[in-house]
Amino acid sequence: MNSENFAKLFPLGSHLCREPMPSMAELKRDMENLKKRGFNFIKIQEHWQTDEPAEGKYDFSRCAELIAHAAKLDLGVYLGLTCEQAPNWLWDKHPSCRMVGRNGLPIAYQAQSPWPGDGKPGPCYDHPGALEDKKRFIRQLVKTLGRYENIVIWNTWQEIWYQSDYIIGQPVCYCEHTIVHFRQWLKEKHGDLDALNRAWNTRYAAWEQVLPERCNRTLSEAVEIEWQYFMDNIQIGRILLVRAQVIRETDDMHRPIFAHKGAPVIGSGHDWTYARCQDFHGASCYPAGGFGDRWDDGAERTPTREDALRTEMWRGVALTFDYIRSANPAGSPIWAAEFQGGPLCSGFFYKGRVPSPEDIRRWMLTAVGSGVTAISFWVTRAEIMARECNGFSLLDSVGDTTPRFEEAAWVGRVLNRHPELFGRATLPQAPVAILVNERNYQYCVSTGQGGAHLAYSVRGWHRMLWDAGISVDFVEAIELDDPRILNYKAIIMPFQLALSEEVVGKLARYVESGGNLISEACPGRINDYAFCNRGELSPAMAELFGVRHETLTMVCEPEGGRRWTPPDRTWGEYLEATMLEGAGPLAGNKIRANLYVETYIPENSSVCLRYGKAAAGVVREFGGGKAWLLGTFVGHSGTAYRDAAVNECVLKIVRDAGVKPEHEGKLLLRKRKTAEKEAWIFTNNSSCDIEEEIDLKGWNSVEDLLDGPLSVKAGRVKIKVKSMEVKALILSNPAE
Numbered sequence: 001m002n003s004e005n006f007a008k009l010f011p012l013g014s015h016l017c018r019e020p021m022p023s024m025a026e027l028k029r030d031m032e033n034l035k036k037r038g039f040n041f042i043k044i045q046e047h048w049q050t051d052e053p054a055e056g057k058y059d060f061s062r063c064a065e066l067i068a069h070a071a072k073l074d075l076g077v078y079l080g081l082t083c084e085q086a087p088n089w090l091w092d093k094h095p096s097c098r099m100v101g102r103n104g105l106p107i108a109y110q111a112q113s114p115w116p117g118d119g120k121p122g123p124c125y126d127h128p129g130a131l132e133d134k135k136r137f138i139r140q141l142v143k144t145l146g147r148y149e150n151i152v153i154w155n156t157w158q159e160i161w162y163q164s165d166y167i168i169g170q171p172v173c174y175c176e177h178t179i180v181h182f183r184q185w186l187k188e189k190h191g192d193l194d195a196l197n198r199a200w201n202t203r204y205a206a207w208e209q210v211l212p213e214r215c216n217r218t219l220s221e222a223v224e225i226e227w228q229y230f231m232d233n234i235q236i237g238r239i240l241l242v243r244a245q246v247i248r249e250t251d252d253m254h255r256p257i258f259a260h261k262g263a264p265v266i267g268s269g270h271d272w273t274y275a276r277c278q279d280f281h282g283a284s285c286y287p288a289g290g291f292g293d294r295w296d297d298g299a300e301r302t303p304t305r306e307d308a309l310r311t312e313m314w315r316g317v318a319l320t321f322d323y324i325r326s327a328n329p330a331g332s333p334i335w336a337a338e339f340q341g342g343p344l345c346s347g348f349f350y351k352g353r354v355p356s357p358e359d360i361r362r363w364m365l366t367a368v369g370s371g372v373t374a375i376s377f378w379v380t381r382a383e384i385m386a387r388e389c390n391g392f393s394l395l396d397s398v399g400d401t402t403p404r405f406e407e408a409a410w411v412g413r414v415l416n417r418h419p420e421l422f423g424r425a426t427l428p429q430a431p432v433a434i435l436v437n438e439r440n441y442q443y444c445v446s447t448g449q450g451g452a453h454l455a456y457s458v459r460g461w462h463r464m465l466w467d468a469g470i471s472v473d474f475v476e477a478i479e480l481d482d483p484r485i486l487n488y489k490a491i492i493m494p495f496q497l498a499l500s501e502e503v504v505g506k507l508a509r510y511v512e513s514g515g516n517l518i519s520e521a522c523p524g525r526i527n528d529y530a531f532c533n534r535g536e537l538s539p540a541m542a543e544l545f546g547v548r549h550e551t552l553t554m555v556c557e558p559e560g561g562r563r564w565t566p567p568d569r570t571w572g573e574y575l576e577a578t579m580l581e582g583a584g585p586l587a588g589n590k591i592r593a594n595l596y597v598e599t600y601i602p603e604n605s606s607v608c609l610r611y612g613k614a615a616a617g618v619v620r621e622f623g624g625g626k627a628w629l630l631g632t633f634v635g636h637s638g639t640a641y642r643d644a645a646v647n648e649c650v651l652k653i654v655r656d657a658g659v660k661p662e663h664e665g666k667l668l669l670r671k672r673k674t675a676e677k678e679a680w681i682f683t684n685n686s687s688c689d690i691e692e693e694i695d696l697k698g699w700n701s702v703e704d705l706l707d708g709p710l711s712v713k714a715g716r717v718k719i720k721v722k723s724m725e726v727k728a729l730i731l732s733n734p735a736e
Contacts, residue, residue, distance in 0.1 A: 001041070001074045010373070015042070022381065038410075038413040040075065041075055044078070047082045058140055077148070080158050082114070083157075084123075086122055099172040101171070118159065128177070139249075156247070182210075193207060229439065257278045258279055259274065259278060264320060266319070266323065287316030288355065292315060293456060319463075321336070321372050326475065332425060335372070335374045338378040339378060341377035362726050380393060381395050428673055431489045431490070434461055437476070440477075440496050453633065456564075456639070457633050458635060467668075471670060489516060489654075493517065494520050500528040504541050512623030522537070547602055557594075583607045583608055584608050591646055600614075600629070616632070679730055681728045682729070683725075684723055684725055684726075686723060702729055
């Protein structure tokens with residue numbers, strides 16, 4: 001299996017092992033088993049500490065033996081690097097390469113095994129010596145193992161580690177090398193110190209005085225927002241770029257290079273950055289990893305089967321890959337770089353449910369419906385590390401098959417009957433996009449619950465549209481100059497508190513060109529350097545929507561709820577729980593007030609929502625499009641205090657923009673398309689089985705992807721989809 005042949009498939013594979021301990025015979029047997037069932041690649045994760053235990057003494061023999069055996073079986077190899085698990089000699093050679101915590105102390109941890117976190121945080125590769133040694137190692141690895149033609153793809157970072165204190169308890173890295181790079185980036189961005197002082201409203205007298213804050217709490221200050229933006233995007237981006245560059249310079253076969261995240265950070269633009277530092281960007285996917293958010297309806301109880309399965313399909317799979325797909329440049333592959341194959345087993349002797357064949361099929365087809373072009377299961381054989389005790393795998397700790405393993409193999413085989421549909425980026429651009437803005441994200445996460453509210457509102461909008469059968473993309477603010485933006489009939493702006501006037505100008509041009517902008521409350525209340533705008537709205541936003549800000553007041557949750565409501569500090573801070581009443585184009589509709597109610601004084605706009613007699617929402621025709629300003633945080637209603645009336649109102653707004661479901665029935669529909677063939681992927685997210693007739697106009701051949709029987713009559717096919725299941729049809733016009 002070489003890269004050319006591999007590119008003609010829907011890549012389906014499994015991670016052989018993370019640990020270097022299983023016997024070679026066991027690994028080879030599992031590899032042969034995978035090949036027999038129809039898998040077309042395996043993943044091998046190398047470890048720097050294992051492969052260069054002493055400086056300059058390389059031992060790639062174990063990886064080489066596995067790759068060579070895979071070649072005999074005509075299996076591709078997806079090779080992942082683990083540079084964070086650095087060898088002991090590196091720490092001795094470069095004592096100052098240790099990351100430094102916010103408290104100013106070096107991080108003492110140096111990984112001896114893949115746990116925890118694949119060696120993360122690892123050394124600071126802003127250290128020039130550590131960086132050069134890492135580059136030398138990668139170069140040697142690619143020279144040695146890259147001679148095997150069946151290596152089909154490189155992964156430079158196993159679950160990219162971003163700013164999280166999950167492992168070490170505090171943010172990093174505050175070492176002198178990273179701070180030097182921070183200042184260099186600021187100089188490039190602002191030009192000179194005077195420009196930085198004007199933007200930040202500071203009075204630094206020398207660049208050496210510019211330092212990140214060390215306060216042990218979140219801060220809404222320009223320096224902290226810039227620092228976190230730098231760490232999350234520039235610093236990690238530089239690591240990805242360097243690794244990709246070394247591989248490109250060394251790999252004569254020019255095989256694709258990517259990395260992947262554990263999960264997208266909803267509301268953040270990280271993934272857009274990472275996707276542009278290599279050929280493309282992927283994500284892990286563990287659908288049964290959690291019921292949802294603590295603010296969600298039903299979060300206080302054990303979820304029912306239906307609630308859990310619905311959340312797994314929507315949040316665990318569809319939202320993840322709609323986000324990751326959108327972050328990648330158009331036409332890029334979308335890899336589920338780690339896909340749940342077995343029970344989640346982590347923490348203190350915890351074992352989750354063992355996925356059934358129905359789970360595996362549901363998750364895989366939902367992923368395909370969100371544009372995934374490759375799936376790599378984690379893992380083949382049960383984990384041996386105690387922290388993930390006997391978990392995650394397609395196979396149990398002993399035995400050569402399980403029902404879930406057979407199902408994964410079967411679904412993979414049928415997908416590979418149509419590699420031109422499923423192995424390529426064939427999901428069309430959606431009619432509606434949700435705006436993501438990294439600068440807004442960095443402000444929101446610096447304000448206590450702000451990051452949680454941003455993510456919650458974004459997720460809620462996606463959920464409401466997913467429930468309605470409307471495909472959704474996400475678009476980052478950096479993409480607003482892309483001509484493809486004009487193809488979106490509507491762009492939704494959830495919780496965009498911090499906006500630059502430059503971004504607002506681009507959104508105004510989108511509306512003027514015929515687009516429909518739908519904004520929640522408080523757009524641009526803060527500028528992109530965390531200073532309040534006079535008038536409590538972005539000046540350009542106020543002009544676009546044709547309003548002046550009037551009031552902003554917190555509002556109670558229904559029925560005395562306290563999911564997100566902070567305690568009262570005094571009397572009169574909160575409005576009673578309420579529904580905003582539709583007016584004008586929304587007459588007869590209602591939207592729940594969540595978190596805040598903002599009211600406006602319309603100037604050249606029409607009222608579309610009212611709180612009492614006050615305008616709590618407006619719409620304005622602007623050029624060829626419309627701008628809607630809704631004076632609350634509508635997205636929260638997607639998963640909290642759900643009400644059919646809110647969904648109805650949201651659908652009325654998007655229908656006004658010309659957005660409608662792909663399919664008018666009760667089933668949700670996503671389509672993968674080529675010129676000659678289409679896959680129609682139907683999801684039943686309801687509590688009962690659904691049977692519908694589907695019009696096949698324009699197509700003369702239809703088959704069930706999974707070989708089920710079909711009833712076709714007079715150009716229509718009758719399909720039945722069980723509750724919480726997914727069915728796919730393949731439509732084509734075969735040559736006569």
